Amino acid sequence: MVGQTADRDLEQIAKALRRHIITMIAEAGGGHPGGSLSAVELVTSLYFRVLRHRPSEPRWSDRDRFILSKGHAAPLLYAVLAECGYFPVEELATLRKLGSRLQGHTDRTSTPGVEMSSGSLGQGLSFGIGTALAARLNSQGYRVYVLLGGGECDEGQVWEAAMAAAHFKLDNLVAIVDHNQQQIDGWNADVMNIEPLTEKWRAFGWEVIDINGHDFHQILNAFEKAERVKGRPTVVIAHTVKGKGVSFMENNLEFHGTAPTPEQAKAALEELA
Amino acid sequence: MEVSSTREAYGQTLVSLGKENPDVVVLDADLSKSTRTVYFAREFPQRFFECGIAEQNMMGIAAGLAACGKIVFASSFAVFATARCFDQLRMSIAQPRLNVKVVATHGGVTVGEDGFSHQAIEDLALACSLPGFTVVVPADATETAQVIRVAAGTPGPFYIRLSRQSTLRVHSNGYQFVLGKAVSLRQGFDAAIIATGVMVPVALDAAKSLSLHGIECRVLNMPTLKPLDAEAVILAAQETGAIVTAEEHLQQGGLGSRVAQVVVQNQPVPMAFVALHDAYTHSGKPEELLDLHELTPAGIEKAVRSILLKKR
Numbered sequence: 319m320v321g322q323t324a325d326r327d328l329e330q331i332a333k334a335l336r337r338h339i340i341t342m343i344a345e346a347g348g349g350h351p352g353g354s355l356s357a358v359e360l361v362t363s364l365y366f367r368v369l370r371h372r373p374s375e376p377r378w379s380d381r382d383r384f385i386l387s388k389g390h391a392a393p394l395l396y397a398v399l400a401e402c403g404y405f406p407v408e409e410l411a412t413l414r415k416l417g418s419r420l421q422g423h424t425d426r427t428s429t430p431g432v433e434m435s436s437g438s439l440g441q442g443l444s445f446g447i448g449t450a451l452a453a454r455l456n457s458q459g460y461r462v463y464v465l466l467g468g469g470e471c472d473e474g475q476v477w478e479a480a481m482a483a484a485h486f487k488l489d490n491l492v493a494i495v496d497h498n499q500q501q502i503d504g505w506n507a508d509v510m511n512i513e514p515l516t517e518k519w520r521a522f523g524w525e526v527i528d529i530n531g532h533d534f535h536q537i538l539n540a541f542e543k544a545e546r547v548k549g550r551p552t553v554v555i556a557h558t559v560k561g562k563g564v565s566f567m568e569n570n571l572e573f574h575g576t577a578p579t580p581e582q583a584k585a586a587l588e589e590l591a
Numbered sequence: 592m593e594v595s596s597t598r599e600a601y602g603q604t605l606v607s608l609g610k611e612n613p614d615v616v617v618l619d620a621d622l623s624k625s626t627r628t629v630y631f632a633r634e635f636p637q638r639f640f641e642c643g644i645a646e647q648n649m650m651g652i653a654a655g656l657a658a659c660g661k662i663v664f665a666s667s668f669a670v671f672a673t674a675r676c677f678d679q680l681r682m683s684i685a686q687p688r689l690n691v692k693v694v695a696t697h698g699g700v701t702v703g704e705d706g707f708s709h710q711a712i713e714d715l716a717l718a719c720s721l722p723g724f725t726v727v728v729p730a731d732a733t734e735t736a737q738v739i740r741v742a743a744g745t746p747g748p749f750y751i752r753l754s755r756q757s758t759l760r761v762h763s764n765g766y767q768f769v770l771g772k773a774v775s776l777r778q779g780f781d782a783a784i785i786a787t788g789v790m791v792p793v794a795l796d797a798a799k800s801l802s803l804h805g806i807e808c809r810v811l812n813m814p815t816l817k818p819l820d821a822e823a824v825i826l827a828a829q830e831t832g833a834i835v836t837a838e839e840h841l842q843q844g845g846l847g848s849r850v851a852q853v854v855v856q857n858q859p860v861p862m863a864f865v866a867l868h869d870a871y872t873h874s875g876k877p878e879e880l881l882d883l884h885e886l887t888p889a890g891i892e893k894a895v896r897s898i899l900l901k902k903r
Contacts, residue, residue, distance in 0.1 A: 379659075379660075425686070426658075426686075426687040427686070427687055427688070433658070434654075434658075434683070434687070435682055435683070435686050435687050436682070437682070438678050438681075438682045440647075441647075441651050441678075441679060441682055441683050442651075443651070444647070444648045444649075444650070444651020444652050444654075444655065444679075444683070445651045445652075445654050445655040445658070445683060446655060447648075447651070447652045447655060448651065448652040448653060448654055448655020448656040448657070448658070448659070448663075449655040449656075449658065449659055450655075451640065451652065451655070451656060452655065452656050452658075452659030452660070452661055453659075455616070455637070455638065455661070456659070456660075474647075475645075475647045475648055475651065475679070478643075478645035478647060478648035479648050479651065481643070481645070482642060482643065482645065482648055482652070485643075486640075
């Protein structure tokens with residue numbers, strides 16, 4: 319059913335993912351630590367408790383799908399895929415380098431376990447709808463989880479997709495908003511106010527669950543609850559902290575898309591020891 | 592000459608494909624009556640997804656379905672199917688090389704009275720610029736039916752451009768479309784006219800008329816713009832020494848540009864381009880617009896005569 323390491327301690331896995339994220343971005347000299355760190359608990363919960371998947375058979379047709387729409391959080395996805403055994407952990411050191419399977423943003427054609435090429439924002443939920451509709455057509459029971467950024471919800475296509483998913487009554491589709499309140503140019507509220515986010519999704523016909531996106535208990539409950547919702551899609555609005563887990567990166571815009579220096583990486587890894 | 596409708600052929604072929612293959616699914620963006628996907632929708636409501644007026648989302652849904660093994664036909668007007676959602680075509684479909692067939696109707700100025708907002712004159716440039724995309728412009732209904740079948744059976748993304756207007760029939764029932772191959776419709780050694788889509792019968796008319804004046808033109812129908820039949824282009828250049836291209840599209844980025852690249856790299860000969868020139872046009876009857884832009888037998892004749900003067 320779930321990954322073979324399902325019984326591992328979630329806190330410990332989350333910490334390992336954070337270490338991978340810091341290490342690989344520092345090594346690459348580029349990447350997006352802030353929005354990778356904010357969604358660590360969400361992705362850890364999915365890959366180690368929720369998703370039915372087979373790391374040795376990435377395109378197993380009955381797998382639950384995880385679609386990373388916020389493609390700049392590629393390091394997070396690579397970290398969790400490596401921890402699950404989709405490819406060797408050592409390969410994380412090749413991030414962003416020529417010839418690597420780990421592209422700067424996700425690439426469906428090169429990385430085992432990556433469902434969608436992303437990096438241009440706003441497209442993942444639409445892809446998720448197609449995936450969820452295929453499950454219905456094929457009478458397959460898999461579920462589809464799409465991780466969106468809070469800032470990503472500026473994109474009009476997100477709302478085209480939100481409308482369509484409710485229209486198609488896709489109760490096998492779950493959107494997760496990593497709502498860390500920040501985007502490249504600043505706080506969401508200053509750049510483009512997307513509030514009230516909960517009411518927006520509800521108005522679009524979705525079941526909405528608001529949670530603390532760093533609390534495993536709340537996260538797992540939300541996914542369980544989503545599975546019981548019938549006749550409409552569910553969105554989990556996960557309130558998170560950008561750069562979570564590294565004190566000097568938390569809510570620090572500098573680390574949206576900038577790699578830590580070797581000294582900063584060292585300090586971060588000490589915090590995450 | 593008998594009249595044929597490319598979009599009508601598309602709608603009918605979709606229905607027969609739907610009967611043969613349960614993996615065929617069809618998407619539209621609130622234009623199913625115009626694109627003729629409505630025929631499929633009526634026969635196979637479970638496999639038809641009306642996406643509303645949201646082309647970007649439609650392309651993403653198409654990609655998701657294709658990633659799960661479906662053969663996806665996604666339709667809208669050419670202008671919306673390309674320009675409106677170019678990044679979605681690029682990110683969600685082209686780069687991952689997913690099995691999505693974008694079949695766009697209402698290409699070119701023959702959309703007519705609706706005006707420039709609805710006249711796709713850049714769509715072929717956009718579609719041809721996408722790595723991995725195969726781009727086809729059928730000339731008539733017979734060819735369309737075959738192109739749709741070939742696309743369904745060929746993995747990977749396609750852009751297929753159809754028309755609003757009915758067009759003159761070019762091919763007989765026994766015609767066999769081969770992807771990536773030009774079709775020789777008339778022999779001649781004075782110049783070659785290479786045409787695509789609605790300009791194919793126009794090119795034939797021009798060649799007939801030139802023949803009365805002792806100028807014998809080869810006429811090639813070039814349904815596949817990408818990959819282009821370079822061999823046929825090189826042979827035409829070698830054997831005739833002069834090439835005129837004809838397309839209902841901007842001069843840049845479509846058939847003419849693609850043929851010219853092959854010609855200059857392999858067999859440089861003088862060329863002329865019958866096409867629209869760097870401007871949007873107006874509302875008007877399709878025939879009036881074709882006349883205005885010299886997308887006519889007379890326009891092609893003029894181009895051929897001009898190029899003959901440059902021929903060595």
